[in-house]
Amino acid sequence: MAKTEDLRMLALDSLLEMQKNETPCHIYIRNVLEAHGYLSVREKNFYRRLTEGTLENRIKLDHVIDIFAKTKTKKMKPMIREILRMGTYQILYMNSVPDRAAVNESVKLAQKRGFYSLKGFVNGILRSISREKDRISFPGRENFTEYISVNYSIPEFLAERWIREFGPEKTEIMAKAFLEVPPLSVRIRRNQSQVIKEMENAGITVVKGPWLPYAFILKGASSVAELEPFRRGDITVQDVSSMLAVEAAGIREGMNILDLCAAPGGKTILAADMLNGTGQVISRDLTESKTMLIGENLMRCGTSNVRVEVRDAAIPDEELFGWADVVIADLPCSGLGVIGRKPDIKYYADQRRIDALSALQKDILKNAVRYLKKDGVLIYSTCTVTEEENLHNVQWIKENLPVRAGDLTEYMPEKLRKEPSLKEGYLQLLPGVYPCDGFFISRFILKNG
Structure with missing residues (x-):
């Protein structure tokens, strides 16, 4: 059995490493747990909760620390800042950890990492937080951007644009949903x-x-x-939103399906199941590691009517021009619809990245339509909520590619059919507003001639 202080050290190292290298937290944490397979379920849960909780609540934790610290978090040494974040998270959110233990273990971490001279600094701040935790003030709704940012740990850049695009009510519903444990x-x-x-x-x-x-x-x-x-x-x-993207294609037996950017293969397998052993699915992604993951899932599921290939979707493949009845283009995106599963994504979002991804999506979509047969169907989907990657790209597709928007109504479940956007060929799902991940689905049909 590992000592609790060792688990805190493991969490500290993880947080520092992820922040330094922008390593995706869901991958990093999974790898750490696999490398420490000897840990009990209880110990793994403690490590995961402390690491993920400290990460996803970073902005709120910094707000609390800054109330009591003369040196603000932005100017602190990274090691001390992360120790204080972890300690504050335990005090505010982990009822199973006594405040005294949270303070003392944080001081020990500072000492073990060579910051002996700052143990009083750490001790003083965390004791003050423990003493005043029921009287700490947070921004009110009068400044709604700051209210959303601090209370739900959403960067102001995202809070501002969500309020502008979706309105205050839906923004708060979505921000709250991101802090809940995803199903x-x-x-x-x-x-x-x-x-x-x-x-x-x-x-x-x-x-x-x-x-x-x-x-x-x-x-x-x-x-x-x-x-x-x-x-x-x-x-x-597979999240139900991802299942809906395949439902939107209207797949029938005997069809040829091309799944671009397909890893880990959930849509590929669902499409193959819909074919019921007929037709063919070609499932592609950019790297060997991604296609190996697809292959592993296909083997586990016993799916045989699928061919897996390593291929860059941004480079056209003339051999497949006019081959597909359906092209599924669930493309690389900013991922802002799945913050609940990947909480670090929100901290790396900026306009430059969003614009670059939107440009990449357009490059891939130019190729995607060339693979369609006459009357073939293009499904363009993302797991994000930005206008640039979703609605703006839908408009760009209509204006620049030889397709027309396809009514989604008949392909969606009864409870979603009142959504007015379905007749225009798209659906934006927002977490919290809907019981699923944030996801965007659009349907297009190749024009004749």
Whole structure:
């Protein structure tokens, strides 16, 4: 059993490393837990909660620290700043950790990392926070941008644009949703009754997911990879919003499907299942590591009518011109719809990155339409909520590519069919407003002649 102080040290090192190298937190934390497989479930949960919680609440934690510190967080040494963030998070959010322990362990971390002279600084700030935690003031709604930014740890750049694009009410709903634990959403591919019974016998609660008959939420599963139904390919991990993107394609048996930027393969497998062993899916992504992941999931699921290829979607492939009945273009994006699953994404968002991604998406879309047969369908989707990558790109597609918008209404579940944008060929799903990740789906049909 690891000492709790060692787990805090592990969390500290993780936070510093992720911030220094902009390593995606979901990947870094997964790798750390795999490398420390000897930790108990309780220890893994402690490490994960402390690391993820400190990261996703960074702005709010800095606000609290700055109230009590003469040297503000922006001017602190990175090591001390991260130790204070961790200590403050434990005091404010981790009821299982006594405040005294949070303070003392933070002081020990400072000492162990060679900041002996600053142990009094750390001790004083955290003791003040512990003493005053029920009287700490936060920005009110009169300055709504600051209110959203501090209370929900959303950078002001994002808070401002969401308020402008979606309005104050939806912005707060979305910001609040990002701080909730995201559900484990799965698709049951086959043997539904048997799989549900098997998981319930293993102590897992299986809840019907929104909208689609094969979408479910698992509660109480510590690791889906350890579940026998997952190992034999009866279930795949996939958010219902991603499932809807494939539903929007109207796939029928015998079709040719091209899935661009396909890793980890959830849409590829759903498309192949819809083909029911007929037709073909070509599933592509940019690197060997990504296509290997697709291949592993295909093998686990026993899916045979799929060909996996390493290919840069921004470079045209003349051999496939006019081949596809459906092209699924779920393209690289800013990922701002999945902040709840990848909380570090919000800190790296800026206009330059968004504009660069929008330009890349256009380059790929120019190629995507060339792969379509007559009357072929293009599905353009992202897991983000920016206008530049979604609505602006829809308009650009209409004006620059030989396609027309396709009415989405008949392909969407009954409960979504009143959305007015469906007739215009697109749907923007916002987390919290809808019971799913933030996701954008649009449908286009190749013009004749």
